[in-house]
Amino acid sequence: MTPIAPPDDEQGHPGQTAEQTAGQPLLPLAGQTPPIRADAARNRTRLLEAAARLVAERGPEQLTMEAVAAAASVGKGTVFRRFGDRGGLLMALLDHSERLYQESFLTGPPPLGPGAPPVRRLEEFGIATLRHLAAHRALLLAAEPEACRRFEPPPRRLALTHLTALLREAGTGGDAELLAHTLAGHLDVALLHHLTERRGMPLERLEAGWLDLVARITRT
Amino acid sequence: MTPIAPPDDEQGHPGQTAEQTAGQPLLPLAGQTPPIRADAARNRTRLLEAAARLVAERGPEQLTMEAVAAAASVGKGTVFRRFGDRGGLLMALLDHSERLYQESFLTGPPPLGPGAPPVRRLEEFGIATLRHLAAHRALLLAAEPEACRRFEPPPRRLALTHLTALLREAGTGGDAELLAHTLAGHLDVALLHHLTERRGMPLERLEAGWLDLVARITRT
């Protein structure tokens, strides 16, 4: 299991209220951070230590906010004030690894970092990301507990098998099952909602994107 | 807004316990269905009617299990026994549309149904699915409330912009932002977990799949 992050209370840190509200906590974020008060900082590290201990003992999915608060001898409200929500706390736990990972492809040496040809960097980025995810899978999954269920509902499974069958029938090479997942990823309510509402894309653009994607993927 | 499904209590229906446990409720499922008891069937339709009314009045995301139970003059336990969980209830609400949608590509006329060349069917399937999703977005999203947050966390956003930038730099044509989402979909913890644990794929296969995907997508 991953040794979690050292509670490296890298001093200042975000602060203000929830650790990831509006400002990006895990991004380089050069922006000035309203300094945190001394007692708050102390509680923050106590909370992170307690959380890390509990995660190590009982696994991330068993972690409850109340338990963390209790283990750190701190009020529940404090936990929420500091980390916003359960996900925020879990993420804070792997803040350290996350930074390393981000630096590796933002400013690290090629071929992952700048300097290599873009396609090469794409390849490396995927590999690095997959390994990063695998390494912290437990924590990351615990941060969005519903995530696993996304593939269970029968409609999704049906779409998947349908896509797989069509891909096979089309005689496209490659890993049909994997490619089916890729295609299915494009046909996801959450994605649709995000792109149309948050990003303002019209449905037509998604449809055009789908046709293009099918073309690229089935191209022998 | 979608008129929901008529509470077409198509008699028998699943039954047993939770409506979607193990057996696929929305799939053709020719399997024999242990017949439901009369009182259970009556309560089922009352619950669906109540739920549909509440959804129409206050929107799907406001729907609480207790409210449905109360509105149907039924115990809360009954709701859960029948529909398993919140998601099950929401899904049952669009069971009707779901069936139509499924039939359209499983046994309907070409080019969506069997008979057309596979690539053509792929194209049509995507379009049909996107429209199906758009039509029932509210209900589908309400069924997995965390879904929207999947794109908010800064790490995800960073990965997305990074992918977009690399794609643009690579001079690949097409909709870079959309293609970036496709690529990002392949680098998802939940997917990784599903494929490695549930489907037994080794990490190497995912890595190979990534390289293949990048190749297909950046292929001019």
Added chain:
DNA sequence: ACGCCAACCGGACCGTGGTCCATTTTCTTC
């Protein structure tokens, strides 16, 4: 050294999803 005020604290409180089990209702068989 002092006092002000914003930031912080704690834990009572709430809403909701989900479970449990003693009791009631339906179906079947004779």
Added chain:
DNA sequence: GAAGAAAATGGACCACGGTCCGGTTGGCGT
């Protein structure tokens, strides 16, 4: 139509995430 077994019921119960607010405390200006 009676009786026994299986299925269904309902609402008290629990756990957990998240909010709220009266009281406290640390940082800063004077």
